[in-house]
Amino acid sequence: MQLTVWTYEGPPHVGAMRVATGMKGLHYVLHAPQGDTYADLLFTMIERRKARPPVTYTTFQARDLGSDTAEIFKTACKEAVERFDPQAIIVGASCTAELIQDDPGGLAKTLDLNVPVIPLELPSYQKKENWGASETFFQLVRGLAGGRTPEEKPEGAPKTCNILGPTALGFRHRDDVTEITRLLGTLGVEVNVVAPMGATPHDLTRLPNADFNVVLYPEVAGQAAQWLKRTFGQPIVSTVPMGVNATRQFVREVAELVGADPEPVIAQADERLSWYSLSIDSNYLTGKRVFIFGDATHAIAAARIAEHELGFKVCGLGTYSREFAREVRAAAKEYGIEALITDDHLEVEDAIVAAQPELVLGTQMERHIAKRLRIGCAVISAPVHVQDFPARYSPFMGFEGANVIFDSFVHPLVMGLEEHLLGMFREDFEFNDDAQASHLAALHAGAKHETIEIPEAQTAPDDKTQDVVANGSVAASFGSPSWTDDAELELKKIPFFVRGKARRNTERFAAEQGVNPITIETLYDAKAHYGR
Amino acid sequence: MNRHVPPHVAAAEAREADGLGCTDVTPIKQRGQHEVFCGLTSIIWLHRKVQDAFFLIVGSRTCAHLMQSAAGVMIFAEPRFGTAIIDDRDLSGMADMNEELDKVVARLIARRPDIRMLVLVGSCPSEVIKLDLGRAAMKLNERFAPDLRVLSYSGSGIETTFTQGEDNFLQAVIGGTPRAAPDAPRQLLIAGCLADVIEDQFTRIFHGLGIENVHFLPARHAEGVPPIGPNTTVLMAQPYLTETAKMLEKKGARVLTAPFPLGEEGTTAWLRAAADAFDVPADRFAAITDAGRERARKAVSLYRDRLAGKRVFFFPDSQMEPSLARFLSREVDAEILEVGTPYLNKNHMAPDLALLPSSVRLAEGQDVDKQIDRVRADDPDLIICGMGLGNPFEAEGRTTKWSIEFAFTPIQGYEQAGDLAELFARPLGRRDLLQVEV
Ligand code: SF4
Ligand code: SF4
Numbered sequence: 005m006q007l008t009v010w011t012y013e014g015p016p017h018v019g020a021m022r023v024a025t026g027m028k029g030l031h032y033v034l035h036a037p038q039g040d041t042y043a044d045l046l047f048t049m050i051e052r053r054k055a056r057p058p059v060t061y062t063t064f065q066a067r068d069l070g071s072d073t074a075e076i077f078k079t080a081c082k083e084a085v086e087r088f089d090p091q092a093i094i095v096g097a098s099c100t101a102e103l104i105q106d107d108p109g110g111l112a113k114t115l116d117l118n119v120p121v122i123p124l125e126l127p128s129y130q131k132k133e134n135w136g137a138s139e140t141f142f143q144l145v146r147g148l149a150g151g152r153t154p155e156e157k158p159e160g161a162p163k164t165c166n167i168l169g170p171t172a173l174g175f176r177h178r179d180d181v182t183e184i185t186r187l188l189g190t191l192g193v194e195v196n197v198v199a200p201m202g203a204t205p206h207d208l209t210r211l212p213n214a215d216f217n218v219v220l221y222p223e224v225a226g227q228a229a230q231w232l233k234r235t236f237g238q239p240i241v242s243t244v245p246m247g248v249n250a251t252r253q254f255v256r257e258v259a260e261l262v263g264a265d266p267e268p269v270i271a272q273a274d275e276r277l278s279w280y281s282l283s284i285d286s287n288y289l290t291g292k293r294v295f296i297f298g299d300a301t302h303a304i305a306a307a308r309i310a311e312h313e314l315g316f317k318v319c320g321l322g323t324y325s326r327e328f329a330r331e332v333r334a335a336a337k338e339y340g341i342e343a344l345i346t347d348d349h350l351e352v353e354d355a356i357v358a359a360q361p362e363l364v365l366g367t368q369m370e371r372h373i374a375k376r377l378r379i380g381c382a383v384i385s386a387p388v389h390v391q392d393f394p395a396r397y398s399p400f401m402g403f404e405g406a407n408v409i410f411d412s413f414v415h416p417l418v419m420g421l422e423e424h425l426l427g428m429f430r431e432d433f434e435f436n437d438d439a440q441a442s443h444l445a446a447l448h449a450g451a452k453h454e455t456i457e458i459p460e461a462q463t464a465p466d467d468k469t470q471d472v473v474a475n476g477s478v479a480a481s482f483g484s485p486s487w488t489d490d491a492e493l494e495l496k497k498i499p500f501f502v503r504g505k506a507r508r509n510t511e512r513f514a515a516e517q518g519v520n521p522i523t524i525e526t527l528y529d530a531k532a533h534y535g536r
Numbered sequence: 537m538n539r540h541v542p543p544h545v546a547a548a549e550a551r552e553a554d555g556l557g558c559t560d561v562t563p564i565k566q567r568g569q570h571e572v573f574c575g576l577t578s579i580i581w582l583h584r585k586v587q588d589a590f591f592l593i594v595g596s597r598t599c600a601h602l603m604q605s606a607a608g609v610m611i612f613a614e615p616r617f618g619t620a621i622i623d624d625r626d627l628s629g630m631a632d633m634n635e636e637l638d639k640v641v642a643r644l645i646a647r648r649p650d651i652r653m654l655v656l657v658g659s660c661p662s663e664v665i666k667l668d669l670g671r672a673a674m675k676l677n678e679r680f681a682p683d684l685r686v687l688s689y690s691g692s693g694i695e696t697t698f699t700q701g702e703d704n705f706l707q708a709v710i711g712g713t714p715r716a717a718p719d720a721p722r723q724l725l726i727a728g729c730l731a732d733v734i735e736d737q738f739t740r741i742f743h744g745l746g747i748e749n750v751h752f753l754p755a756r757h758a759e760g761v762p763p764i765g766p767n768t769t770v771l772m773a774q775p776y777l778t779e780t781a782k783m784l785e786k787k788g789a790r791v792l793t794a795p796f797p798l799g800e801e802g803t804t805a806w807l808r809a810a811a812d813a814f815d816v817p818a819d820r821f822a823a824i825t826d827a828g829r830e831r832a833r834k835a836v837s838l839y840r841d842r843l844a845g846k847r848v849f850f851f852p853d854s855q856m857e858p859s860l861a862r863f864l865s866r867e868v869d870a871e872i873l874e875v876g877t878p879y880l881n882k883n884h885m886a887p888d889l890a891l892l893p894s895s896v897r898l899a900e901g902q903d904v905d906k907q908i909d910r911v912r913a914d915d916p917d918l919i920i921c922g923m924g925l926g927n928p929f930e931a932e933g934r935t936t937k938w939s940i941e942f943a944f945t946p947i948q949g950y951e952q953a954g955d956l957a958e959l960f961a962r963p964l965g966r967r968d969l970l971q972v973e974v
Contacts, residue, residue: 005594005626005636007643009618014601037660039574039693042602044924054931054974056924063570066663066694080569087905099596100660100694103627128596129624 010369012324012347012387016126016136017098018043023140023224024094025057025172029204030144031090033081035073035101035108038063050390051173060084062101074106078115081108085117092148092205093117094140096124120205122147132347134223134299134325137171141200145228148208154236155213163262164194165241166214168229169221170201175302175386177201179399180220184245187402188218190269191258200224212236216261220244220401223299223325246305247313248277248406275403277410281314292417293505295320295361297344297352297370298385300328302400304335306365306384309409311339316413320344320359322352349373360504363417368392380416485511485520494524509534557890561898563880568903571922572852572878573606573940574693575701576657578729580607581944582705583616585729588652588758591617592644593691594637594669595659606923606940616651618644622661637672651684653758655705658690685758687712697878699776699854699943702729706753706780709761715787716765723749723767724810725789727781728774731946732756738797738949741807744824745816753780764789771810773797773948775888776855778881795887796856797948798956799863800832805887828950835954836867839961843868846964849911851921852876852902853939860920860942860956861896862888868957872896873914876907918964931974935963 013019017034024032025047034040041061047053062080064073085093095108109123122143126136167184170177178201185195196214197207211232216239219229232238239261245254252270259266280286294316296306300323310316321336322344323329329345336343344355353373356364364374364381368389374381383392384400399405487495498506506527513530514522576599579591593599600619607615620640625631637656645651654676656669673688680686689708691701706727716723724747726738735752742750751762768789772781774796781791794809795802804825811821848870850857857877864870872892876899882889899907904925911919911929919929919936926936937960947956 005623005631005633005640006621007592007618007640008597008600008621009615010604011597011600013597014605015597017598018601037574037693038570038572038697039576039602039660040598041569041571041924042573042577042605044571045922046605048925048927049923052927054928056928061569061571063568064694066692069664069694083568083905099598100664103661103664127624128598129622129627132597 008348010349012349012367012369013133014043014046015099015128016131016133016139017096017124017128018046019133019136019138020094020096020124020126020140021047021057021059022133022137022171022173023144023200024059025053026170026174026201027058027199027203027205029091029206030058031084031088031093032057032059033077033084033093033095033108033112034059034061034098035077035096035106036061036063036098037065037100040098040100047172050388051393052390053172057172058088058090060088064101069104073101073104074111077106077108077111081112081117082115085119090119090205092120092122092144094122094124094144096126097128099128102128120147135327137224138227141168141171141224142227142231144200144205145208145211146231148205149211149232150235152209152212157213162192162194163216164196164214165258166196166211166217166232166238167198168217168219168225169223170198171221171224172201173386173388174201174221174224175299175384175388175392176398176400176405177221178393179397180401180405182397183399183402183404184218184220187245187251187255187269188258190272191255191262191264191266193258193262193264212238214238216241216258218258222301223328244301244305245401246302246405247309247409248275248403249313250305250308251275251402251406273403275406277313277406280410286315286414289414289417290315292316292363293319293359293361294363294365294413295356295359295370296384297322297324297364297366299323300325300332302385304332306409306413307335307339309406310365310413313406314410314413316363319361320355322346322355360508362502363413365413382412382416384412485514485522487522488524491522491524491527494527506531556894558892558894558896558898559882559886559889561889561894561896563898563900565900566903566906567901568906570697570852570878570902571904571924572902573698573922574602574660575691575696575698575704576602576659576693577606577691577698578701578705579603579617579657579691581729582702582754585732585756586653586754586758587756588650589616589655590644590648590651590653591655591657592641593617593619593657593659594662594667595619595622595657596661597621599659599661616648622665627665633667634672634675638676641676645680645684654680654684654686655708656686656688657701658688658692660692660694663690663692663694685712697852699774699856700879702774703777703779706777707783709754710764710780710783710787713761713787714763716763716767718766720763720765720767721749722769722814723751723762724814725751725753725762725764725768725770725784726773727753727770727777727784728772729754730773730948734946734949734952737951741824741828742810745807745811745814745820747810747814747816766790769810769813771806772884774856775859775881775884776879778879778884781884793884793887795862795891796859798856798859799867799953800829800836800950801866801891802859802863802888803832803948803950803953804829825950832950832953836957838954839957840868842961842964843870843957845869845871846917847871847873847914848918848920848960849873849914849916850875850877851907851919851925851939852878852899853920853922854943855879855881856942857920857939858885858888858892858898862891863956864960865893865896866891867953868960870918870960873916874899874907874910876900876902878902918960920960933974935967937963 047057062076064076095112112121170181217229218241219225229240241257243254245251256266294310303323307318307321311318318339323332324347333343349369364370365384367385371381398408510530583591626633658669669688673686676686687708689704764787766788770784770789770791792809795805797803797806857875861872861875865872874897880900920939929936
């Protein structure tokens with residue numbers, strides 16, 4: 005039993021819904037109680053989908069238990085096929101129905117439905133949303149493409165590929181697909197099928213016709229792509245084209261597969277991240293401490309971009325995807341840090357507080373944490389929020405994705421000259437602790453807080469009530485050396501966004517040198533010792 | 537005032553003479569997919585209301601995910617609710633579930649020493665595996681009393697819809713309250729969660745009427761519920777408290793029935809029920825309520841043009857639907873096509889039903905697909921529905937309002953009557969405003 009307030013992932017049947025809702029012509033009959041229908045709102049509200057998810061819930065009740073829940077399932081299944089006329093259905097149980105063991109797959113088989121029925125076994129008490137999406141997609145692909153023979157293609161026909169992984173409710177999946185389809189087109193590659201998003205069950209039967217597979221989201225499509233490779237010998241392009249370098253690598257990998265020349269495509273790319281990052285204006289980005297948390301694919305890519313394409317310093321990297329812990333651990337090692345593998349957001353919050361970053365790249369959960377701590381933040385991964393479905397075109401992948409990433413990682417930071425001025429005029433009343441960068445929400449003036457604490461929003465569901473200032477005396481509360489009043493005052497003259505680092509460095513320095521208490525001297529000694 | 541009287545209103549007023557309205561209308565009862573929240577969802581307001589309580593759901597990842605999806609998606613840093621997620625080890629017997637629960641509770645109490653009331657909330661999984669939360673609560677009570685009171689109730693989706701969670705919670709709250717002494721002074725108990733601001737308004741009115749001894753259920757703090765007995769007159773502020781009302785009656789209390797306090801008319805009738813029970817003279821009642829009535833009428837009148845004659849369809853959600861429909865029909869002259877409700881308590885609802893025109897279609901329970909068919913056939917001007925249905929209807933060019941807003945917004949009483957009308961009017965006004973199309 006685990007105590008949870010917020011979760012990064014829903015139950016596995018929500019993953020199945022993401023696959024089913026992304027597709028067309030597929031229906032999902034889910035044995036589940038009425039409350040589980042909440043999942044519809046994820047799609048219609050958060051993603052603003054125009055149609056209800058293609059899901060029929062049996063909504064059995066307590067009085068049905070032990071008598072006719074199986075009958076209820078069969079009726080729901082039959083009626084759903086009649087009403088929605090799908091090309092195929094998937095059937096399964098949510099957590100409650102799993103306990104009553106009605107066997108939806110077996111029941112559906114007895115109905116002689118005139119459509120393929122793909123049963124799903126998604127263990128709700130072990131697995132989570134992404135696993136559920138992956139398993140569902142795999143079962144669909146295996147069930148519908150299995151046993152097919154790839155079509156013969158005429159000599160000289162253009163090379164084709166499948167784009168695998170995008171689902172409903174995915175972080176920027178809509179625009180990533182557009183961007184990558186376009187990119188593949190510049191290499192002369194045609195897209196055979198995009199799946200699950202936009203595909204019908206019939207389309208899945210055509211998957212074997214492609215020359216290779218592009219896996220954009222390994223969390224969802226890795227398993228299915230492996231199966232396609234084993235079964236039909238389709239190679240996998242596994243580089244996720246996020247960031248400039250990975251996109252170039254992706255282009256080269258694809259070009260190699262199809263025998264095209266990648267260099268013109270790379271040379272003509274409408275990519276601005278590189279130049280913007282090289283431009284003198286971006287000097288101030290150097291060494292900005294960034295904390296990264298999200299699904300494995302996005303977290304690993306964000307870290308690589310942050311460190312190698314923007315010149316930040318990755319001071320924290322983690323994921324909630326336990327299935328990909330190994331990959332994230334390996335990535336973290338490159339940056340000399342220990343990966344954080346957890347699905348407990350309180351642990352993530354503690355890690356952020358300890359790492360004292362200047363920028364957080366995370367999920368909606370981290371956005372809230374960063375807001376409370378008054379640290380800039382950009383969202384890079386699901387779980388998503390209505391804001392993660394912007395009206396404008398904003399992919400995270402491909403060359404345009406790199407442009408979008410430059411903007412979204414850099415804008416939350418205080419600008420270069422702004423930062424210098426803050427350093428010069430740190431006594432200016434508008435630059436003091438309670439004055440925030442103009443793009444961050446205004447906070448109460450005059451509030452001074454000595455420690456970061458995790459506050460409880462007692463009064464109102466509004467960030468304005470969270471009087472918490474990241475002025476970085478956390479280390480002090482962990483029993484580090486004490487500060488003289490003078491030194492404490494001097495520390496306060498350092499702009500708030502670097503103060504945490506200064507305090508941490510000084511305390512580490514003092515501890516190493518055996519100095520206690522910390523004086524103004526110690527502060528500047530430490531500054532000289534570590535440099536900026 | 538030149539009141540426009542559509543034919544159906546005239547008809548309703550005619551029927552009112554014999555007090556029937558749609559009392560006799562047989563509700564449609566179809567068994568199909570229910571598209572409503574489970575009782576867990578009422579924790580969203582309960583945990584704000586009872587300020588020293590923590591609601592611990594014992595359930596699955598689905599329950600936790602429901603709560604975060606429905607609770608305005610991740611706003612609170614650390615709300616006073618959480619889920620103890622049952623996992624494989626619990627189910628396979630590798631871990632003793634009661635011990636596991638004890639551990640979770642110990643962690644929670646260590647983290648939140650300010651908590652005075654811990655509420656264990658049962659879910660579908662905990663019920664199907666027959667985890668005895670009542671017993672768990674009893675044992676925890678022995679351990680933590682008197683600093684912490686531990687209660688339990690079920691908010692499961694196999695037993696409860698949405699607001700019924702509050703019904704079960706309130707039974708748990710009053711289950712342990714002592715019986716009032718026979719000579720205890722008379723008291724008025726308002727049952728059903730109301731916004732703090734509304735409680736304060738009503739308190740002022742009751743005091744003005746000379747009813748001094750007024751309590752609210754739930755109270756804002758764990759210790760706030762008085763002994764209950766024959767000295768207690770109960771006025772229901774919410775329509776979904778069927779079982780709570782029965783329990784109060786069993787304790788000797790007298791439960792009044794009245795229209796629910798929505799709109800000027802409903803609020804007045806509701807207050808009058810209490811005033812009559814406490815023998816408040818008519819002139820005093822008028823003196824205290826006239827100004828509020830006038831303000832409410834005026835505030836509502838601002839939206840009448842927009843709402844009059846509009847054809848409205850209610851999906852089932854909170855059980856407040858008949859009262860909301862009555863307000864729309866009576867105070868802004870809207871035409872009500874269908875009133876869906878998860879459960880229809882004909883007793884508690886009688887006064888509201890009597891004020892609804894007999895042309896109204898009532899529907900109890902749900903088959904959502906068939907209900908959607910009826911919407912398409914009716915082509916209403918405004919659909920009150922759940923969050924999963926709103927956008928799909930909007931995409932069809934229909935105008936909708938999220939039903940959950942009526943549960944989450946202060947709408948009761950005179951001062952909120954205008955806000956209530958505005959909630960209905962806004963989507964219509966917005967459609968008029970926009971020069972875009974899907
Ligand atoms: S319906 Fe049951 S399983 Fe689903 S969220 Fe509600 S209590 Fe949990
Ligand atoms: S404060 Fe203004 S200038 Fe600075 S980063 Fe934000 S938007 Fe850009």
